Amino acid sequence: MSKPTASWEKLGDKFYRKIQLYTAVFDQDLELENYNVVGAPYSGAVAIYRDENKITTYRGGQVSKASIDIYSCAGKLIRRINWDKGTIKGLGWSEDEKLLVVTSDGTVRCYYDLQGDFMPFTLGHGADEHGVQSCKFYGSGFVALLGNNNLISVSSYTEPRPKLLAIPPTEPVVSWSIIPPAYSLSRSVEVILAIGETLYVVDATEAENRNFDAGPFRHISVSPRGEFLAFYTDDGKVWVVSGDWSDKLSEYDSKVKTVPKDMQWCGSNAVALAWEDEVHLIGPNGAVTKFYYDAWIHLLPDVDGLRLLTNDVCEYLQKVPDASVEVFRIGSDSPAANLLEASSLLDQKSPKADDLIQLIRPSLAEAVDTCIRAAANEYNIHWQKQLLRAASFGKSVLDLYSSDDFVDTCDTLRVLNAVRFYEVGLPISYEQYRRLTPEKLVDRLTNRNEYLLALRVAAYLHLPTSHIHGHWAQQKVRVSTETEEQICALIVKKLHGKPGISFEEIARAAYDEGRVRLATELLNYEPRAGKQVPLLLDMKEDNIALDKAIESGDTDLVYHVLLHLRKKLPLASFFRVINSRPVASALVESSASDQDHELLKDLYYQDDRRLDGSNLLLSQALASPSVASAIDKLKSASTYLRDSRDAAATFQRQALDDAQKLLRLQEQFEKDLGPRDGVTSPAPPTAAASSSFVGLSAHHTVSALLRQGHTKRAQKVQSEFKIPEKTFAWLRLRALVAERHWTELEELAKAKKSPIGWEPYFNEVLGAGNTRVASVFIPKCTGLSVAERVEMWMKCGLVVRAGEEASKAKDRALLEEVAAKASGSAKVEVERLLGMMGKR
Amino acid sequence: MAPITPFSASEISEKARRDLLLLLEGVRGKKNLVLEKALAGSVNLLVKSSTLQEYGVDKFFFLENDNVNSSQRNVVFLVRGEKAKTVMAVANQIKRLRRDSQIEHEFSIFWVPRRTLVSDQLLEEAGVLGEASVSEWPLFFVPLADDVLSLEVDDAVTDLYLRQDPTSIYLAARALMQQQQKHGLFPRIIGKGDNGKRLADLLIRMRTEVTAGESSNSASPSFLGLAPSSTVDSLIVIDRAVDFPTVLLTQLTYEGLIDEVFNISANQTEVDSSVVGGAAPQPGQTGSASTSMKRKILIDPKDSLYATLGDANFAVVGNLLNKAARRLQSSTGRDQLAAKTTAELRDFVAKLPGYQAEQASLKLHTSLAEEIIKFTHTDIFRRSLEVQQNIMSGLDPTTQHDTINELIDRDVPLSAILRLLCLESTSNAGMRPKDLEIFKRTVIQAYGSQHILTLSNLEKMDLLQPRGGSGLGATPAAKPGSVTNYTPLRKSLKIWDDDVNEAEPNDISYTFSGYAPLSVRIVQSIIQKHTLANAIKPPSDPRAAAQANPLAQGLRIFDDASKYVRGVTFDETQTGEEKAIKARSMLNGSHNDGAKTIVVFFLGGVTRAEIAALRFIGGKLKEVGGEGRGSRIVVCSTNIIRGGSLVDGAIETAQFTA
Secondary structure (H helix, E strand, O other), X not given: OOOHHHXXXXXXXXXXXXXXXXEOOOOOOOOHHHEEEEEOOOOOOEXXXXXOOOOOOOOOXXXXXXXXXXXXXXXXXXXXXXXXXXXXXXXXXXXXXXXXXXXXXXXEEEEOOOOOOEEEEXXXXXXXXXXXXXXXXXXXXXXXXXXXXXXXXXOOOOOOOOEEOOOOOOOOEEEEEEEOOOOOOOXXXXXXXXXXXXXXXXXXXXXXXXXXXXXXXXXXXXXXXXXXXXXXXXXXXXXXXXXXXXXXXXXXXXXXXXXXXXXXXXXXXXXXXXXXOEEEEEOHHHOEEXXXXXXXXXXXXXXXXXXXXXXXXXXXXXXXXXXXXXXXXXXXXXXXXXXXHHHHHHHOOOOHHHHHHHHHXXXXXXXXXHHHHHHHOOOOHHHHHHHHHHHHHHHHHOOOOOOHHHHHHHHXXXXXXXXXXXXXXXXXXXXXXXXHOHHHHHHHHHHOXXXXXXXXXXXXXXXXXXXXXXXXHHHHHHHOOOOHHHHHHHHHHHHOXXXXXXXXXXXXXXXXXXXXXXXXXXXXXXXXXXXXXHHHHHOOOHHHHHHHHHHHOOHHHHHHHHHHHHHHOOHHHHHHHHHOOHHHHHHHHHHHHHHOHHHHHHHHHHHOOHHHHHHHHHHHHHHOOOHHXXXXXXXXXXXXXXXXXXXXXXXXXXXXXXXXXXXXXXXXXXXXXXXXXXXXXXXXXXXXXXXXXXXXXXXXXXXXXXXXXXXXXXXXXXXXXXXXXXXXXXXXXXXXXXXXXXXXXXXXXXXXXXXXOOHHHHHHHHHOOOHHHHHHOHHHOOOOOHHHHHHHHHHOOOHHHHHHHHHHOOOHHHHHHHHHHOOHHHHHHHHHXXXXXXXX | OOOOOOOOHHHHHHHHHHHHHHHHHOXXXXXXXXXXXXXXXXXXXXXXXXXHHHOOEEEEEEHHHOOOOOOOOEEEEEEEOOOHHHHHHHHHHHHHHHHHOOOOOEEEEEEEOOOOHHHHHHHHXXXXXXXXXXXXXXXXXXXXXXXXXXXXXXXXXXXXXXXXXXXXHHHHHHHHHHHHHHHOEOOEEEEEOHHHHHHXXXXXXXXXXXXXXXXXXXXXXXXXXXOEOOOEEEEEEEEHHHOOHHHHOOOOEHHHHHHHHHOEEOOEEEEEHHHHOOOOOOOOOHHXXXXXXXXXXXXXXXXXXXXXXXXXXXXXXXXXXHHHHHHHHHHHOHHHHOOOOHHHHHHHHHHHHHHHHHHHHHHHHHHHHHHHHHHHOOHHHHHHHHHHHHHHOOOOHHHHHHHHHHHHHOOOOHHHHHHHHHHHHHHOOOEOHHHHHHHHHHHHHHHOOOHHHHHHHHHHOOOOOEOOOOOOOOOOOOOEOXXXXXXXXXXXOOOEOOOOOOOOOOOHHHHEOOEOOHHHHHHHHHXXXXXXXXXXXXXXXHHHHHHHOHHHOOOHHHHHHHOOXXXXXXXXXXXXXXXXXXXXXXXXXXXXXXXXXXXXXXXXXXXXXXXXXXXXXXXXXXXXXXXXOOOEEEEEEOOEOOHHHHHHOOOOOOOOOO
């Protein structure tokens, strides 16, 4: 076995290694130099399409069809997407392996699985007019550069909302790049444009000139985590600047005349320049190492390294992880290196193994850790085993050691080795795997239809498998040639009762495939109504959809179905559908009462709900702007009930007729008396502010008339509406008090009887502050006890009268009480009365 | 390990707060916030407006005012998405801004508590869906106190009973489901009322949906989450329709009266600054003072003084305030300052801020109490209270008609009259048809023809109905379960308590000075059987009390009573896999016996007096050796209501115009 260091290259004081992942990647006939090549993040799939600007070799007879081809890293064709939809101006991947294709007219197609299904959307903002020039992609979005230098950013593919960024100057853009939102200082996407000699940084709000005048910059590249920026100047220099633009870190002169075709970061510590068949790797402080190839080379950057792709090989170039350096570096005497050595000596049954272990005993735990980490980062299975064996050996010597990391690493490596196998072709590194998460890895396998492997991996790592099953079932209903019954039976047998299975998705796949019966069948197994309803609507199973929505209890769903039905069905059949479903008709009623009175009217009519219909007309009457139209509405509200004979309807009719009568009277008063001016009424809040008779209730009308002194008219209203005497008395009293008509009140006091007694008169007048008039009523309150009357006198401040009242009743105690409260001349008088009583 | 408290108020509010701030952070730069009025209280309760400003909120607007301007590029709408009306309002405002404004706006809509299909559909039709970035703020429960969680759906009552719109039931189920997923299933769901039954059914249904749906992203927690909880005892659901009279009565606790007089919404009330400014307004000038400034007051359950006052009967609040004042005086008095060592003095000074806060609170509550006294001393208040008490104590309601008529003649606000009429109707299974007709006519004459609609609304809500069903040639005897019959309940649940003790309450009847709220009695019949049994039928031998009372066995009281109470009765148990139960109880530590939480959910609103009554029961349960074994009661509801808001929902506000 060759030493791992064989593939290492020194760059400054760091080591870089080039790992050969796969050989014989592409067909030799494929002229890779004429293709654009983009790779999905985390060692995902590779998409290639023919560059239209390059000359094609003419091959007689064979008409080459344009297509976008998706390959695995090992060169296995996953999918070919035939392309006839215009010039591709941007091709890129998202973090979750969605392929984005942007055409020059601003149409974006998002291929969300690797199977060729896509969701289209357009960029807008004048993209169709000015044309898309190029696009730059990041994990969850991209930025498109238009012909007029406008920049459009899309930050999510689930709900794409293209946004226009600030407008930069319109001079030609030499090169450009973006800083993903996750790594920019402003936490939103930033674009770096090289225009003329200088650089512009553009975000959502401003386009700022950075005043770099060393340009023009031919290439701009942002390191994977945005901490460094690299620029390639026209005179062959590479500048590296820190991500916050504060420090210029290094400058390297490539001394090459031709501008490289690509510049990419390799991890965060080195920049790779690529010419046709040559790669320069530039480290800090101008250190450089060069690689030569015999075919055209493509750079596919990733978070922790760089994939290099030629027709023949797929290689991974990365900085050697620290743990590996520690173990393998030639001449290393680190504990880990010694541990590895000891382990191999042990295999040779050499006693020196123990000597070595004793030597590193103090730092053995650390050595074990290092070996485990180095194993995790190792691609070669032989060395993985060696390192793990060494770790295991070291572990056995230690008394106390937590084996969690060891076990985890073993599990992970098993998974990694399985997916790196050339037939699967996911050469994911340990670091990438950590960032991608196991769940996403399983998703990637599922998308590649590697169900068995996905299931095995999921089971091995204790991940849920529902999604894999769902995907499998969807694929099954799409491609299977068996009969629908068989398919359904098979799917149900395998998946029914498993948690997390979305039968709706499977059913939708079946429906999209045109297998409606199968879809209906499958949908029955979906327990979530919320999921069933939209598909049922699509399938035109409206009634079932409505029933399911009601069953779910979610009114939103019911409304959703109702809105749909309302648009689709003629009114009569719409009513027929909702009639048998009380919840549905209640909801229709409730929403229509806010918005659609006509619908409500029809609903009441066809349902023969006379009372509700008449109420509706009444509320329209209330909303009508003039008295005349209000009366008309009231009339029709009343006639609406003409044929009903039950008590409620009769009552309602009478009330409505009264309302008309009242309105007419009020109108009349208004004509005769003019609006009731200057009346500041303490009337109820409902009748506030308005200075018109119209809108008042019968009682308030009476009260308003009385206040203005139109007693005759008030009495007319009273008789017209059969207002009881008691009520009328109250109204008169309150009206007079409110208007401070004291004389009239005193007049009233001359009456013999009052329907409400005299106490209210006293209370109201006193409440208005007129003690003199109030006192007039005290003697008339014959129904009250002496004590109460005495108190009434006292309230009016008439202590003497109070005293007289008490003495008349011969109530000594009461009189004394009065005396105690009296003062001044009143006191004298009261005491006299007291004296008189004492004499007797 | 500290036990995890289910339904923890602080946890819920912290989460809601974080969610909102996270959403706001997602909108870059300064923004104008457009709020639905109904949400303002909740937002205010959860997040201080200064914090919102830190998160870039520049100005606040109310959706209803339709006045958001173009002063900021970013416009954020925070609204409920359940009603088509509000959705359309949002759409229209976006369109208006887009049309009128010079600059290009960035619109964001945060739907509360969820993004609905309907909102998407309507926005799309209005052509604004593409313009706005839409997200949701999952605000379900708003904690009003440590033991009170409200959904704050203001129109829950009218929705449920007038429009028969079950949206709030669904929201309630979602909210409870969230808690179930966290703390495990309610081992038992028991309750009364048709809507309550619907809620229980929904919860059970959602359980299967959740099992089917969400386990794909996290396998283990939901596996545990759907086993019965070891920390929650049961869920008791009370449908408001079961017991309307309790709402219609005037609440007589301090907090209840503050609500009656000043209206509390989301723990905040607006009081005339002349009242709480300290200076007592001159008598007779209250009318003119109402035009002056209003001051917002937070009813803070954490305020130590208020904690003692809030649930007390108003009759004793004066005394309590007095006591507090005296205690405060003695501890801050001069004698405390004199002759102290410096250490003691430092101690004292350290406590000073506390005293000051207490003093401020004392001052506030004294003025509030004064204002309430003024209100309770009015003739009208006393009259209507008298009617209420007479009706509830079982007097023939027709004897009260004269008083009600007089109140109408005196033109007291309509809602007060309607409360009395509805009270009579609901507590006596309807009114005599003749009386009802006369009253209806009088109300229409006194308050205007528009109230034909009001009355018809009340009838639809079953608040006001002729005796013997809803008219249509019905049989005189009402079907069992269609109305609540108070006459037998008065005895079998001891709804009326003649020897009520307001100062040293020994029964929940103190909250209404005699009437023990039926809803709470029902709860009591489930969780506090022995005490209730002894109250209903005092044992002859006081020593044999606890064990012997035959009434306390099983659910006898509950079963007996529910025959006379409107709506269906339901009692479901939720079980799970044995394994999961064990795992859960292991995880939570083995405090299986004590300190379980009982959740009482009121569909259609709860009054503050009922909360006070439940707290009273909770206090008794916590007592050592009591039958509750230290259980904790959490009150959940769709919203907090009072009689006024119940009938206000039905009142037609439009009137004829010239």
